[in-house]
Structures are given as C-alpha cells and as structure tokens.
Amino acid sequence: MIAVIALAIGVAAGVFLEPSVPLGLQPYLPIAVVAALDAVFGALRAKLDGIFDDKQFVVSFVSNVLVAALIVYLGDKLGVGGQLSTGVVVVLGVRIFGNVAAIRRHLFRA
Amino acid sequence: MTSPRRDDLLGELFRNPLDPGYAAAAARRGDAPPPRSGRWLTVVAMLAIGFLLAVAYHQVVQAAPGTSKARDDLVADVRARQKTADDLQRRAAELRAQVDQARDDALADGDSAARLRDLAAGTGTGKVTGDGVAVRIADAPPQVDPVTGRTQDENLGVVLDRDLQDIANGLWQSGAEAVAVNGQRLTATGTIRAAGGVILVDFRPVTSPYEVTAIGPPDLADRFNASATAKRFKRYVDEYRMQFGVKKRANLALAGAAEPPLKYARTPAPTPSSTPSGGPTR
Numbered sequence: 279m280i281a282v283i284a285l286a287i288g289v290a291a292g293v294f295l296e297p298s299v300p301l302g303l304q305p306y307l308p309i310a311v312v313a314a315l316d317a318v319f320g321a322l323r324a325k326l327d328g329i330f331d332d333k334q335f336v337v338s339f340v341s342n343v344l345v346a347a348l349i350v351y352l353g354d355k356l357g358v359g360g361q362l363s364t365g366v367v368v369v370l371g372v373r374i375f376g377n378v379a380a381i382r383r384h385l386f387r388a
Numbered sequence: 389m390t391s392p393r394r395d396d397l398l399g400e401l402f403r404n405p406l407d408p409g410y411a412a413a414a415a416r417r418g419d420a421p422p423p424r425s426g427r428w429l430t431v432v433a434m435l436a437i438g439f440l441l442a443v444a445y446h447q448v449v450q451a452a453p454g455t456s457k458a459r460d461d462l463v464a465d466v467r468a469r470q471k472t473a474d475d476l477q478r479r480a481a482e483l484r485a486q487v488d489q490a491r492d493d494a495l496a497d498g499d500s501a502a503r504l505r506d507l508a509a510g511t512g513t514g515k516v517t518g519d520g521v522a523v524r525i526a527d528a529p530p531q532v533d534p535v536t537g538r539t540q541d542e543n544l545g546v547v548l549d550r551d552l553q554d555i556a557n558g559l560w561q562s563g564a565e566a567v568a569v570n571g572q573r574l575t576a577t578g579t580i581r582a583a584g585g586v587i588l589v590d591f592r593p594v595t596s597p598y599e600v601t602a603i604g605p606p607d608l609a610d611r612f613n614a615s616a617t618a619k620r621f622k623r624y625v626d627e628y629r630m631q632f633g634v635k636k637r638a639n640l641a642l643a644g645a646a647e648p649p650l651k652y653a654r655t656p657a658p659t660p661s662s663t664p665s666g667g668p669t670r
Contacts, residue, residue: 284432289441329411336429
C-alpha cells in the first residue's frame, strides 16, 4: 500500500516539477521506463506469490536500469544502438508479459 | 514439446519471467516474517519509478506536438505579419492619394499638375486606367503516370521568373505604357525574381496562374501576339502544356507601385587613409 502511495507521489512530483531531461540522457529514457516497468511488475507478482523482498526489488530495479542504460550506451558507441535498444525492449517486454500473465492468474484465476 | 534444457536461454526467459532472486530470498528467509527494515528502500525506489514514468510521459507529450506547435505558431506569426504589412500598404496608398491631392491643389498651374501625373503614370507610381491586354500564363498541370497514378517529379512546364520577365519585356517592346504582374505594378526599378521556387515581383510573392496586364495602344495585343516572345510561349503550350493566353481587355485599371524609398546623397565620411583621387564612396 505504502509503495503505491510512493508511486503516486513520484508521479505527482514528475508532473508538477516538469523536469527537462538533458539531451544526452534522452535516448536512455524509454529503456529506463521499460526496465522500471519490468521491476515493478516483477515485484507485484512476487508480492502476490508471497515472496516479495524489499532488497531484491530495489536491487533488481537499479540493476535493470543500469544494465539497460549500459547496453544502449555501448550500442550507441558501436553504432548498433537501435538494434540493442530493440533487444533490451524485447527481453524486458517478454518478462513483463510473463509477469503480467502470472499476476492475471493470481487476480482472476484465469 | 521437447524436454526443457538448461541452456535454452529464450525458453528459460519465457518460462520463468520472475527474477529467481525473489524465490531465493524467500527460501533464505524461511518462515520468518519479512524484515521491515527494507521498506523505506522500496518506497524510495517506487518514488523514483513514479518520477521516471511521469518524466518519460512528459517528455513524449512535449516532444510530439512540439514541432507541429512551433509550425502553427510560425504560420500564425506569418499571417499576422502579412496582415500588418497589408494594412500598412493600404494606409500608405491612402496617404499617397492624399499627398497627390494636396499637391494637385497646391499646384495652381494645371499644366504642371498634368505633367506630373503623366510622369507618375509613366514611372509606374501613379494609378492608370485604359484599354490593354491581359496575358494569362500558368504552370502545366503535373504529369500523372497512367500506370502508377503518381505524379511525375519533373515538370518542364512550370513558369519561371525568366518567363515572366520575357513577357513583361515583350509587352514593353510592343508599346505597353504600364505593366503589372498579378496586380503588382512594374516600375523602372521593379524586379521579377525567383527565390526558392517562388516568383517574387518587387519582393512580393506571386503564384500561378499569373496574369500580366498591360495598358497601351489599341494594337498592343496584335503586336504582342506577333512578337517572338508570344510565339515562343505558344510553342511551350504545345511542348510543355504550359497554359498561355493573350486577351484584349477594356477599362483596365493598374494600381500604382509603392513609391521607392528615397535615397539621399551623403558626403562620404572622411577616412584617414583616403586615397588622394578619392576611391569609391561605398
């Protein structure tokens, strides 16, 4: 519950502060969003499975974002940034789908 | 289905999307209740995620209409400036008419007033009425490929600034006393130029179809039709499907051109290292 409130406060802060993203960080934003979504859905599923762990969640979120950013950065330097971004999105997207399916089974028993 | 293999990366990914760390942590914990100390970490992470989502959303919303919004603003700006320019032009014309009236009133001598009017008509700064011709010329319609249905990129029948120059010169040569392109009166210093695919007459854009109107002697249309210029354009009609027509018109009224800004002579500023013979002033 407190996590949902924190999420709402974070969204509100983002909306009201309207921070401008530095140009150098802009390519990483979509990847960071997907990585964050993966961490959130993973945590939600773990919660429903009854095995949620705070430390695991925070570490997975931070490492997801960092690794995704690193891959995109490397890809940019190697000239294959677009393809590597696609790879990151595909892998994390598959995980998000799998976790959402598990959450759905938990909530609707279907 | 084949038996699952341990080194099947994608299969593993699809089968087990949850981070195995959760299960490991739960196994480590055993039946003990989860420690409450890590709660604030989660809160901070969720704050960061919410912030990230909002920022990303904001970024996308901001970026997408940003370009079109800038364009709309520019278009509105251009419209407003055009309107202002038109208003100013109208006001200038009104004031010019007042000045002319006052001048005519001041010149008690009718002869000099008439002479002045003649000169103004000749130079293009005064309004003139009379019979003449209207030369209508327009771009060829774009060629449509009958098979693909697409328009061809190359259109040889587009009217160029040179074409309008030639027509204007041909009309002058045929005895025209006053010429205007799409209502823009030509003067001795008037220009017909192209800038980025748009034809500018005295720096004001004109678009197809172009109508070059001229006032002159009664046989102006015949003389122009017989000229080499008109013959050339008639050939263009056949070859490039350009549209071209010469018509006699009665009671044409050509507005005066904007008075050119007066240029004042000035003594050049003395330069310390001036050549004794005096170089060019500019």
